[in-house]
Every structure is written in structure tokens, then in C-alpha cells.
Amino acid sequence: DTAVSQTPKYLVTQMGNDKSIKCEQNLGHDTMYWYKQDSKKFLKIMFSYNNKELIINETVPNRFSPKSPDKAHLNLHINSLELGDSAVYFCASSQDQAGNTIYFGEGSWLTVV
Amino acid sequence: GESVGLHLPTLSVQEGDNSIINCAYSNSASDYFIWYKQESGKGPQFIIDIRSNMDKRQGQRVTVLLNKTVKHLSLQIAATQPGDSAVYFCAENGGNYGQNFVFGPGTRLSVLP
Numbered sequence: 525d526t527a528v529s530q531t532p533k534y535l536v537t538q539m540g541n542d543k544s545i546k547c548e549q550n551l552g553h554d555t556m557y558w559y560k561q562d563s564k565k566f567l568k569i570m571f572s573y574n575n576k577e578l579i580i581n582e583t584v585p586n587r588f589s590p591k592s593p594d595k596a597h598l599n600l601h602i603n604s605l606e607l608g609d610s611a612v613y614f615c616a617s618s619q620d621q622a623g624n625t626i627y628f629g630e631g632s633w634l635t636v637v
Numbered sequence: 638g639e640s641v642g643l644h645l646p647t648l649s650v651q652e653g654d655n656s657i658i659n660c661a662y663s664n665s666a667s668d669y670f671i672w673y674k675q676e677s678g679k680g681p682q683f684i685i686d687i688r689s690n691m692d693k694r695q696g697q698r699v700t701v702l703l704n705k706t707v708k709h710l711s712l713q714i715a716a717t718q719p720g721d722s723a724v725y726f727c728a729e730n731g732g733n734y735g736q737n738f739v740f741g742p743g744t745r746l747s748v749l750p
Binding site for chain 2: 528564565566567568569572580614616625626627628629630631
């Protein structure tokens with residue numbers, strides 16, 4: 525069983541559309557994250573949630589809205605998609621905030637055309 | 638050899654040789670470091686970690702060295718195999734137990750037959 529699973533794996537959509545990426549972890553972790561990886565492989569944190577509460581919100585356009593219905597799920601909704609949003613989005617989780625290993629999902633490849 | 642610049646730094650090694658991947662971290666307050674391996678089309682995968690109270694830690698075929706004086710981290714892979722071909726990232730926690738890990742730019746390891 526995949527520990528951190530995210531869907532869809534591939535998503536091609538037109539500019540201006542709204543889309544969501546779902547993430548679930550079955551590790552019993554308290555903390556979940558969304559990372560963005562650009563075409564140069566640079567990984568940058570977007571959001572972090574601990575027990576459904578927002579902990580980290582980096583400088584991300586407010587078109588991006590994370591939602592955590594429970595601590596095992598952290599979904600990412602993106603409104604009014606732009607060409608520059610094309611990237612790979614990784615969901616991740618860790619046991620808690622106290623300096624523990626972060627485990628990543630397999631990524632969602634978003635292409636905006 | 639190793640190349641840097643606008644492209645992802647690449648290290649090419651012969652199969653069976655040892656590989657050393659280097660990382661300069663930025664925050665002297667960082668006290669927890671992780672090396673990740675990312676294969677093509679997959680998410681970053683945990684390899685090995687080290688806390689700042691250590692300067693060396695060994696795993697299976699991998700060793701991480703930490704030099705806090707010069708803020709340098711290295712990953713040594715013994716007897717490099719074709720399956721080791723991937724992009725390797727170092728990550729530092731910034732001394733922040735809010736888990737805002739910062740990832741390095743990554744190094745692509747290519748194993749030559």
C-alpha cells in the first residue's frame with residue numbers, strides 16, 4: 525500500500541480552469557505538506573498543516589487553497605489556472621512538526637495549456 | 638565529471654566506483670539534515686538523515702558527512718550501481734521545528750556502464 529498517495533498523477537487543463545489534487549496518507553502522521561517542483565527540479569514548500577491546522581503558508585498566490593478535512597487528507601485546489609502553474613506538485617507527510625523525516629507522494633504532473 | 642550552471646549539476650561515475658555528492662547548506666541554525674533520492678517520474682525518497690550532534694552517519698552503501706564549520710554536507714555512495722542513477726537532494730530544517738525544510742538545488746547522478 526502506498527503510504528502517501530495523490531491523485532491525479534497527470535493533469536492537462538486549459539488556462540482559467542479550476543482543478544483539485546487530492547492527497548491521503550495512511551501513516552498516521554499529524555503533519556502534511558504540499559511542495560511544488562519546477563522544471564529545474566527545484567523543490568519549494570507551499571503549505572504545511574498539522575492536525576488539520578495551517579502551519580506554514582509560503583508566498584503562494586491565493587488562487588491556491590489547501591483543504592484538510594482530517595489529518596490524513598490534504599487536498600490542493602487551484603483556481604483560474606495560469607501557464608506558470610505548470611509543475612509537479614508533491615504531497616508529503618511527517619509524524620509531527622518536531623524535526624522528523626518527510627515522506628513524499630509520487631507527484632502530480634500539472635500542465636496548463 | 639561535474640558541471641554547474643543554469644542546468645542541474647550532473648555527476649557522472651563509472652559503475653562500481655564510489656560517488657560523492659556535495660551540498661552547501663545556508664542556515665547555520667539548521668540542526669537536522671536529510672538526503673533524498675528522486676528517480677525519474679517519482680517522488681523524493683528518503684535515503685539517510687543526520688542531526689547536528691553527529692558528523693558522520695552510515696547506512697547501507699551510503700554515508701553522510703556533516704561539516705558544520707563550513708556548512709557542508711556530503712553523500713557518499715559506495716560501489717555505485719545503475720539503480721543509483723537519480724537526482725539527489727539535500728534538505729535542511731533551518732533549526733525550525735515548524736518543519737520548514739529547505740531543499741538544495743539537486744544533483745543528477747549518472748552511472749556509466
